Amino acid sequence: MIRVVLPAHLKNLAHVSGEVRIEAAGPVEGAAPVTQRLVLDTLEAQYPMLLGTIRDRHSGKRRPFIRFYACEEDLSNDSPDAPLPERVIAGEEPFIILGAMAGG
Numbered sequence: 685m686i687r688v689v690l691p692a693h694l695k696n697l698a699h700v701s702g703e704v705r706i707e708a709a710g711p712v713e714g715a716a717p718v719t720q721r722l723v724l725d726t727l728e729a730q731y732p733m734l735l736g737t738i739r740d741r742h743s744g745k746r747r748p749f750i751r752f753y754a755c756e757e758d759l760s761n762d763s764p765d766a767p768l769p770e771r772v773i774a775g776e777e778p779f780i781i782l783g784a785m786a787g788g
Contacts, residue, residue, distance in 0.1 A: 685775045686723055686768075691783035694738070698731040703778060706730055717767040720752060720759065723779055738781060753780040 688704045695701060706726045708718050716722065721744075728735045735741060738750055744764070746752070752759040755769045755777050771777040 686718070686726075686772065687775055687778040688723065688727060689778045689780045691781060693783060694734060694781070697733050697737065700731075704731070708773075718773045719765050719767055720762070720779075721764040723768065724764075749784045749786065751782045751784050753782060754778070 685705045686708045688706060690698065690700070690704060698704070704727065706723065708722050708726050724738060728738070737747070739746055746760060746764075750760075752762075754772045757769075759766075759768075767773075768779065769777065772779050
C-alpha cells in the first residue's frame with residue numbers, strides 16, 4: 685500500500701480527507717518497479733477527477749508549482765520512471781504531492 689499525501693485543494697477535488705492509500709504493484713522479479721509514474725497513473729485511475737491537475741494530460745509532465753517529496757527528499761526533478769524509495773513502497777513513508785506557492 686502506497687500512502688499519498690495530497691494538498692488541500694486536491695483533497696477537496698477528490699472528496700477525500702487525510703492520506704490516500706493506493707495499491708501499486710511491488711517489486712516482484714520481472715515486474716516493473718514502483719515509480720512516480722506508476723503511483724500517479726494509479727492515483728488518477730482511482731480518482732479520475734485529478735486527471736490533469738498534477739500532470740499535463742498530453743505530455744505527462746509535472747505541472748508548474750507541483751512538487752513531489754518522499755523521505756525528506758525533493759523528487760520533483762527525478763525521472764518519473766526512477767524507482768521510489770523502499771520506505772515509500774513499504775508504506776513506512778508517504779509520497780507527498782505539494783502545491784507550491786509563488787508571489788511577490
